[in-house]
Amino acid sequence: MILETAILDVKPGQEDAFEKAFAEAQAIISSMKGYISHQLHRCVEKESRYLLLVKWETLEDHTLGFRGSAEYQEWKRLLHHFYDPFPEVEHYSLVFEN
Numbered sequence: 207m208i209l210e211t212a213i214l215d216v217k218p219g220q221e222d223a224f225e226k227a228f229a230e231a232q233a234i235i236s237s238m239k240g241y242i243s244h245q246l247h248r249c250v251e252k253e254s255r256y257l258l259l260v261k262w263e264t265l266e267d268h269t270l271g272f273r274g275s276a277e278y279q280e281w282k283r284l285l286h287h288f289y290d291p292f293p294e295v296e297h298y299s300l301v302f303e304n
Contacts, residue, residue: 214256231284240267
């Protein structure tokens with residue numbers, strides 16, 4: 207399992223519109239091959255910042271499968287214009303779990 211992380215800095219004042227667009231976009235990602243689950247968290251200290259966590263079966267399910275799909279183009283259309291700056295995405299593999 208691979209955990210994708212992204213800190214999403216949304217343009218101030220567009221948080222409600224972003225959350226509405228994300229509610230629509232999450233159906234796209236959850237339908238992809240290798241998708242396991244996702245969570246979107248809003249920062250308490252910085253109300254325009256979000257943390258997106260997505261679990262994938264493999265790294266390639268995200269980087270090649272999702273990002274290389276036609277569905278990703280719709281994901282981009284719905285969400286990418288909200289970000290400033292554009293988020294850095296990182297991937298993690300589990301070391302310990304309790």
